[in-house]
Amino acid sequence: MRIADFVVIGLLVAALAWCVRRTRFAAAIECALPAMLLAFAFIPEERLRLMTIGAIGAAAFALAVVAGCRLPVVVVCGVILLRWLPLADLELLRELIVLAAALALLAAFRERTPGVAVAVLAVAVVTPIHPGRAMLFPFLLAAIVLLLRDWRWRVPAPLRAAVFAVAFALFALWPWSGVVARALPLFKRFDPPAGTTRGIGAALANGDVTAFDLPPHVRRVVVTASGENIPRMRGGKLLGTIDVVTRDGHTCTRELNVGDVSDFGFLRREQFIKARNSLPKSTPFDVYGYGATAFVKGNGRVAVSCEGRDLASLRIMGAGLPAAGRLQIESIELPAR
C-alpha cells in the first residue's frame, strides 16, 4: 500500500468522524487512524497487515452508520474506499460516473436506511467501468427502484443482523475489493495444496506435450494450470488433455476444459466483462494486486487418477487452443497419502 493510498484512507476516516462530530462515536471512529498506523508498524506480513487495516476501516464505517452519519457521506466514502484504490490505477472520469450513479441509486430509495446504504455499496462495488456502458448499470437500477418505490418490505431483525454481519466482513476485505467484486463465488471453491508440489512452468501451444515420471505409490495427481490469451473461450471448450499411464500399463485420459482452468487474468477489471471464461471449479486462490484492481488468477486445480491404480507417468498436451493461446502448466502436486 502506497503512502498516497494511506492518506486517502485517513481522509475518509476523518470525513466519517466529521460526519458524526456531534455524537460520542466521533472519537471512536477517529481512533481508526492511529489503529491503522499501529497495524502498519506492528505487522510485517503484508497480507495480514492489509486484512487488519481492512477490518479497522470496516469498523469505522460500521460505527459511522450506527452513529447516524448521513448516508450520502457513507456512500461517497465507501465508493472511494472500494473503487478508487490504488490511486495509481484510478480512472477518475469513469469512477466519478460510477459515484454519481451510486448516489442516484441512493436517492431513488424512499427510505434511507443502513440496509439501503449496504445495497448501494454492493451495487457500486460490482459495477464495471469497462466497457463504458456498463457504468450505467446503477442508473438503470435507480430507475427500477423509482418504479417500485411504493413497495414496503420489512426484513426481520435477525436476518438484518446477519446481512449486516456479512456486509461488514466483505467490506473489511476492501484491500481486495476487486476480488470481492468479481470473484466472490471462488471463495467456496478454494482448494489449498495438501501434498508435495513440484513446479513445472511449461507453456503449451496446440500439439505441445510435456511429460513427467511419477514416484512410486502415487494414485492421484493434482495439476495446477491456467490459460494464456484465451479469455474469449466459453466454458466447456477443450484446452488440452492429460494422459496418465499406470504401472501396469493402463492409460486414462482426462480432458482439460475451460472451467477446469481459465485464462490467467480474465478476472482483471479490464477483461472481466468481455471475458467468456467460466470460473474454475477448484482454485488455489492466488491473489494479485490490491484494491479495486486486485484479481484472482484464473488457474485451476485438476485431479487425475486412473481407476485407483498406481500411476507411472503423466503426459499433458495442448489441444483446441487458439493460435496465440497457451496452456500454462504451473505445477503438479502429489497429495499426501
Place this chain on the structure above:
Amino acid sequence: MTYALLLAASLAAPPLLLAGRTFRRWLLTWCGAWVAFGILAWSAQLFRAAVDPDLALAAFAVLLLALGFAFVAFGSEVKWSAGRAAVAAFLVYAALIPAMTKTPIDGDEPYYLLITESLVADHDLDLANQYRELPHSRFGAMTHRTDLAPQQGDAAGTHGEQRSRLEPFLPLLLTPGYAAGGLTGALLTLALFGALLARSTLRLFEDEGIADATARALFPLILFGPPVVFYAARIWPEVPAAFCFVEAVRGIRQRRAPRWIAALLALVLLKLRFLLIAVVLLARAVRTRTQAAVAAALVAVPLLVVWIMSGRGWELIPHDGPAMLRGLAGLAIDGMSGIAFQSPVYLFALIAIARWRTMPAGFRLGTSASALYVFTLIGRPEWHGGWAPPLRYIVVFMPLLALGIAALWERVAAGPVALAAAWTIGLVIHGIAFPWRLFHIANGENAVGETLSAIWHSDFSRLFPSAIRTNFALLVGGIVLVIMLTIFRTGRMLRPAVFGVLLAIAFWFGLQPGSRVDFEDAHVIHRGGALYPPEYTVNRFAYRGGWELHPGDSLEFLFKAGSAQIDYASPNGATISIDGRNVVLPPTARYGSARVAVPRTGRVILGCQAGAVNVDRITHE
C-alpha cells in the same frame, strides 16, 4: 479450549446487566460478530494472511466482551447494581484462568502456592519437605514448577526448617480452594476476591455520589483493564489487598469500626508493607482512647508476627533519596512499568490527584493513605514490581484512583477517553494472548519497543521513557506529564487524529540511526554470543549488562557515523572489528571504555576477532 470460557463469558456476562431492547440489540450484534469473524477467518485462509490463531481468538474474545460492556455503558435499558456487576466480573475473571495458566505460574506465585500446599498437606509453614519432594509431588505435576528453591531472604530454622519470606495470610485464604480444586481452585479464590473488589469499588462510587452512568462506563476499563485484570486471575495478594483497602476506606468514611478494623487487619496481614497505608488510615480513623489502643494493636501484632517469622521489618525504612524521583517518574511514565503505557486510563487519576481539592472525600482519604507507602516504595530499586505483571506495587490503590477518574469523567473529552480505552483493550488482548510477556526483565526496554525494534531493526525502545535505564525520553516524558497535570481541562485538543500524526512522526524518528546503542537490545541483530547476565538472573536490574562476544560472534545495528565511545568489560583484552576495521580493546578490571570510529551512517557490523569481551554500549561523541 483456552478461550472457550472467555467466549462463553462474553455471552453470559452482559445479559446479567442488560434488559429489553438493549439486550436484544446486543444479542443480535453478538451473533453478527460471530458471523463476521467466521467469514474473516475463512478469508484469512483464502488470502493466506499469516494469522496467529491464538492472538486472533484472544482479540475476538476481548472485543466481544468490550462490545457487551459498551452496551452496558451506553444502553438505555440496563439492570445495574454492584452485585450484578460483581457476578459478571467473577465470570470474566474465572474465564481468564485458562489463558493466564497457558504458561506455568511465575514470580512469587508458585511460592505462595507452595505455602498453601504446606498448609493443606502438613498444616505448617515449613517448606523444607515441599522443596525436597517437588519433582515427585502433586504440586510439581500441577504447576510444572519443579525448579523452585528457597528465595533470597527466606528464613532457615535451626533444625533445617525452611520458611518463606512471604506473608502466609494469602496462602491461608487459598487453602479451601486449593484443597478442593488444586491450582484452579486457588485461582478461583482469587477470582472471587476480584468480584468482591468489583462490588466494593462500585459501592464506593455510590457512597461518594458517582453517577450510575459514569460507573457503568468506567467499570470495564477499571476492572477488566490492566493491572487489575491480570492480578485477579493470578496468585498475588494485590487484588485481595485492594478489596481490603477499599473496604477500609468505606468503613472509615461510614464510621463503621468493625468494618475498617477487619479490613485493615487483613490488609496488613496480606503484606507487611501495607502497614504504611494502615498507619495513615488509622490516624484518620481514631477518635477515642479505645480506638487508639485497637490501632496500636493493629500495628504491633502483625509487625511482631511477621518479624518473628521472617525478620523483614527493615523494609519499612525509606531508602536512597535521589532514586526516589526516578522511581516516581517510573511509576508514572516508564514504558515497561508506568501508568502511562501499562494502564493509560489511570493517567486521569494522576490528573485527579493534581486537582486534589475538588475530589470526593473518599478519594482524598485513600490517596493520602497511600502517600507514606508510595514515599517508601519509589526509592527502592524494585519500585517497578520486580518479576511480576506491571504496576504490582500500586494495584492496591487502583480502586481509589478509579474514584478520582470517576469524579473527573464527565469533564474529560471523548478523544482522550477513546484513546485510553483503545490502548487498554490492546493491552488486555496482548496480556491474554501472551501472558508470559506480562513478565519483562528490567533492562530498560518494554514489549512494544522491543517488538518494533525487532521488526524494523531500529531502536524504537529509546522513544519510550525508561526509569530503569534512564534515557532522554524520561526527561521529555516527565516534562510533558507535568505540563499535562498542570494545564489539563478537558483534553479536547488530544484528538485521536492528532495522536495518529504524533505516532507517524515518532515512527519516522524511530527509523533513524541513534547515537547510543545498548548491545543487549532487541533492535541489535545478534549473531552468536550471549546476553550478560543471563535473562532470568535474580535482580538483573542491579547489573550493568551487555552482550558477551567470542571470536566469530558479531552484532549488527543502526548507528551514526563519527567518533564513538564503546563501553566494555574484558579481563584479558580483545580485538573487535567495526565495519572491517580492527580495534584493540585493552584489558579492564571491570567496565572500561575505548574510542572507536564508525565509518558511515547506517547498518554497522561489530565483530569479535580475538579474545572475549562483554560489550555494553556504544555512544556517539
